[in-house]
Amino acid sequence: MPHCNNCDSYVSEAYVRVFAPEGMDTVRVCPHCEDKLRDGADVREARAPRQQ
Template identity: 75%
Template sequence: MARCNNCDAFVTEDYVRVFAPDGYDGVRVCPNCEDKLRDGAEVREARSTRQN
């Protein structure tokens, strides 16, 4: 079962396949992470709160 490395939330295998670097079984940041987000190949602090 794939997990987010930041918040430990469950993520689907398809999400990992698309957003994780090759060879990883989890992602660095998922949509549930309110404090971080992906920025190209990097992860950075969110500048504002997310609105869902």
């Protein structure tokens, strides 16, 4: 079952297919992560709290 490497939340296989780097079967950060976000090919600390 795929999960986020940062917060260990469940993510769908479709989400992994779209957002995981080539060759990875998990994502580094997901929409549930409040402290990190994707920035191009990298992951960075969030500068402000996310609006949900």
